[in-house]
Structures are given as structure tokens and as C-alpha cells.
Amino acid sequence: MSTRVDSPGGSEGVLSEDEYRERLIELPPSAKLVAKVLETDAPLSQGRLAEESLLPDRTVRYALNRLEEVGLVGSRYSFRDARKQVYFLRR
Incomplete structure (x- = not known):
């Protein structure tokens, strides 16, 4: 399986499963949980992510910021x- 991401530098590419896991492994557990929830049910709002992950809103926001920093999560209206x-x- 490969995952298409924008790298932190802004260039788009396709990540292998190993590369995806390598970026994810350095992140806190909350970011890993949010990514797992998004794997199975996306797109989701921050509030819905908090409900699905059972994490506080602030923790979800932090996790999303970290995932965005490494180019694993995107957002839209x-x-x-x-x-x-x-x-x-x-x-």
C-alpha cells in the first residue's frame, strides 16, 4: 500500500507503507490514534475526531497539528x- 502526501517542503509524492509508518512512528500516541481513526472514517471534523477517538478537543487539535507538520493530514471546508x-x- 502507498500513501500520497505533501511533504513538509510542499512537494507532493507517494509514500510507501514503510515511509508512512516511519513518519508516524516519531509522533505522539494521540497523533497515531487520530491517524488510525482517519484511516477508517474520513473526512471528519475536529469535534467528530474527538468523539471517535475519545480524546479531548485540545489533544485532537495538537495531534492534527503534528500530523499536518509531517504532511500526513490535510484539511478542507x-x-x-x-x-x-x-x-x-x-x-
């Missing part, structure tokens, strides 16, 4: 509610 952002794994 929700089609259902343009006031909300939803998050997804970059593939």
Missing part, C-alpha cells in the same frame, strides 16, 4: 457546513 473544516489522510 466541509461540504455540509462551510463553517467547519474536515480532516483526512493525504493519499
Whole structure:
């Protein structure tokens, strides 16, 4: 399996499963859990991620920031509610 991501430098590419895991392994457990939730059910809002992961909102925000820093998560405005952002794994 390969995962398409934007690298922190901004260039787009495809990550192998090993490369994906290598980026993820350095992150805190909360980021790993959020990534796992997004693997099975995305896109999700920050609030929905908190519900699904059973993590506090602040912890989810921190996890999303860390995942975005390494280029594993992207966001866009929700089609259902343009006031909300939803998050997804970059593939």
C-alpha cells in the first residue's frame, strides 16, 4: 500500500507503507490514534475526531497539528457546513 502526501517542503509524492509508518512512528500516541481513526472514517471534523477517538478537543487539535507538520493530514471546508473544516489522510 502507498500513501500520497505533501511533504513538509510542499512537494507532493507517494509514500510507501514503510515511509508512512516511519513518519508516524516519531509522533505522539494521540497523533497515531487520530491517524488510525482517519484511516477508517474520513473526512471528519475536529469535534467528530474527538468523539471517535475519545480524546479531548485540545489533544485532537495538537495531534492534527503534528500530523499536518509531517504532511500526513490535510484539511478542507466541509461540504455540509462551510463553517467547519474536515480532516483526512493525504493519499
